[in-house]
Amino acid sequence: MDESKLNDFMGKLVTDMGGAALMANVLVGAELGLYRAMADGTPTTSEALAAKAGCNPRLIREWLNNQAAAGYVEVDDGKFRLPEEQAMALADEDSPVYVAGGASVLASLFLDKDKVIAAMRGNGALSWGEHHHCLFSGTERFFRPGYRAHLVAEWLPALDGVVPKLEAGGKVADVGCGHGASTVIMAEAFPASRFFGFDFHAPSIATARTRAAERGVGDRANFEVASAKDYGNGGYDLICFFDCLHDMGDPVGAARHALQSLAPDGTVLLVEPFAHDRLEENMNPVGRLFYAASTFICTPNSLSQEVGLGLGAQAGEARLRAVFAEAGFSRFRRATETPFNLILEARR
Ligand SMILES: C[S@@+](CC[C@H](N)C(=O)[O-])C[C@H]1O[C@@H](n2cnc3c(N)ncnc32)[C@H](O)[C@@H]1O
Numbered sequence: 001m002d003e004s005k006l007n008d009f010m011g012k013l014v015t016d017m018g019g020a021a022l023m024a025n026v027l028v029g030a031e032l033g034l035y036r037a038m039a040d041g042t043p044t045t046s047e048a049l050a051a052k053a054g055c056n057p058r059l060i061r062e063w064l065n066n067q068a069a070a071g072y073v074e075v076d077d078g079k080f081r082l083p084e085e086q087a088m089a090l091a092d093e094d095s096p097v098y099v100a101g102g103a104s105v106l107a108s109l110f111l112d113k114d115k116v117i118a119a120m121r122g123n124g125a126l127s128w129g130e131h132h133h134c135l136f137s138g139t140e141r142f143f144r145p146g147y148r149a150h151l152v153a154e155w156l157p158a159l160d161g162v163v164p165k166l167e168a169g170g171k172v173a174d175v176g177c178g179h180g181a182s183t184v185i186m187a188e189a190f191p192a193s194r195f196f197g198f199d200f201h202a203p204s205i206a207t208a209r210t211r212a213a214e215r216g217v218g219d220r221a222n223f224e225v226a227s228a229k230d231y232g233n234g235g236y237d238l239i240c241f242f243d244c245l246h247d248m249g250d251p252v253g254a255a256r257h258a259l260q261s262l263a264p265d266g267t268v269l270l271v272e273p274f275a276h277d278r279l280e281e282n283m284n285p286v287g288r289l290f291y292a293a294s295t296f297i298c299t300p301n302s303l304s305q306e307v308g309l310g311l312g313a314q315a316g317e318a319r320l321r322a323v324f325a326e327a328g329f330s331r332f333r334r335a336t337e338t339p340f341n342l343i344l345e346a347r348r
Contacts, residue, residue, distance in 0.1 A: 022070050023106045025063060026090065030100040034063065035082060035091035043079035093141070096149030101141025108135035109296045119300045124310075126300035128247065129201045135297065136204055140179035143243060146340065147182045152189040155269065155343045158335035162238055162267050166190040170237035173198065173261065175228050175254065176244025180208030180221065186240075187217035196233065198226040228254035234261045240269045243341075245323075246315050247298045249305020255327035259348065268329070268346040270320065274339060277316035286340065290314050317342055 029035050037052045038044060044052075046061035053060070068075040072090070073082050088095040109116075111132040119126040128135075156163050166172070169192035174183040177197035187195045195217075197208050205223045212221040224231065228241075228248055239258045245251050258268050273290045276282055282291070294313035302310045311319065321332045324346045331347040 018070070020106075022066065022072075023103045025066050026072075026100055027103040027107055029063065029067070030090065030103060034060070035087065035100070038073070038080070038082035039087045039091035041081060041084055041087065043076065043081040045079055049080070093145070094148070096145050098145040099142065101138050101144075104134040104138025105142055105293065105297075106138075108132045108138060109292070112296060116296050116300065119303075123303065124300055125304035125308075127304040128297075128301045129203070131297065133203075136179065136201075136207070140181050140207075144181040144185075146338065147185050147242070150338060150341075151182060151185055154336060155271070156186075158343060159238075159267055159269060159345050160347075161265075162269075165237045166193045169193055171233075171235060171263070172196065173231065173233075173236045173239045173258075175231065175239060175241050175258070176200075176247065177208060177223065177242070178204050178244070180204075180211050180223060182240065182242045183208065183221050183223070184211050184215050184217055187212065187221040188215060191220065193220065195221040196231070196236075197221065197223040198228070198231040199223075200225065200227045229257045231257075231261070235263045236261055237263050237266050238269060239266065240271070242271045243273065245270060245320070246272060246294075246311040246313055247301045249302050249309060250307035251309055251311055251323045252326045253307065255324050255329065255346070258346075259328050262348070264348075266347075268324075269335075270324075270342075270344040270346060272315065272320060272342045272344065273313045274337060274342055275314035275316045277318040279314075282314050282316075287314055317344065320344060 032053055032055060034049065034053055037049055046064050047057050050057035050060040064073060064080045067073040068080060072086055073080045082091065089097050090100050092098055108131055111134065115126055115130060167190060172186060172193055172195045174195060174197045177183050177199050180197045183195050183197040199205050202225045205225045208223040212218045212223065229250065239262060245254060248254050274286055290313040298313045299310050302308060317334060324332050329346045329348060333345050334342060335345045336343045
């Protein structure tokens with residue numbers, strides 16, 4: 001036993017346990033509006049923040065102490081301040097780097113722990129809809145800022161010839177659309193086009209319809225409960241999979257159905273979590289986060305469906321390319337990427 005290695009590891013454990021506990025505090029700060037109440041960057045006392053947010057002053061002081069120890073807020077002479085950069089990530093849902101929604105996804109890991117244990121002792125299956133509802137809203141709030149920042153400005157333009165079709169009036173399917181964040185963003189940007197969101201989780205489709213109505217795009221964004229292998233219509237100029245193909249039991253079947261549903265010159269947009277092809281290359285903070293979520297959410301969902309391929313959230317481009325080749329696509333390329341996403345284009 002190497003004592004210095006043990007000490008290093010204990011230090012890492014304390015850091016990780018502190019991070020996990022901090023995320024619970026982030027969730028509380030977001031839900032109580034504490035970050036929003038501090039978003040103007042003015043130094044505040046715990047009493048003033050408690051009064052502003054309508055909360056218990058003693059608990060707010062303890063929460064602020066935690067946030068200060070974590071480096072999320074600054075403390076000086078008994079006053080606490082949320083720096084502008086932290087406010088972008090934690091207080092402003094419209095900011096491209098807003099991440100507080102992710103804390104709800106993390107909460108679902110703890111809340112669903114017993115179901116995951118049962119799945120691990122059994123056949124590995126745990127369907128998306130079996131999870132605590134904070135996963136569904138958390139996924140929406142975690143992913144939407146990235147879609148707002150990149151989808152219309154970068155990802156669609158990186159696809160060959162897609163934007164002119166959408167400007168002129170195209171037909172788009174958003175498969176596994178969840179709460180429809182991506183569908184609504186595209187519908188807002190391309191009023192001449194028609195958008196069809198599909199998901200096998202009925203409560204998500206109900207929320208997606210509400211979101212489309214709230215944003216005034218209900219006339220051109222239609223949502224239906226359907227699996228990735230049985231949605232209808234066909235003749236789509238663009239079929240999108242946003243962070244969902246790897247969740248599916250039969251990704252090859254889903255890609256094959258997309259091939260059959262595309263217009264002759266149509267395009268598949270596949271957005272997947274960023275990953276390299278080899279496990280050894282994913283030993284980094286992004287890989288650590290995505291493998292954790294994949295263990296609890298993505299892979300058990302895949303194992304709950306027919307075929308149960310279990311791609312996992314870190315499949316990587318080569319594995320995804322093989323899925324599309326097996327389904328009959330002949331063209332497949334990386335259109336662009338972000339630190340969190342691979343943006344892939346598949347064509348006949
Ligand atoms: C991680 S969520 C992503 C949701 C949405 N695309 C987004 O980016 O916010 C994965 C989604 O895939 C859906 N899903 C999983 N398997 C499916 C299948 N076989 N057919 C249709 N939807 C499926 C789930 O219900 C869930 O809404």
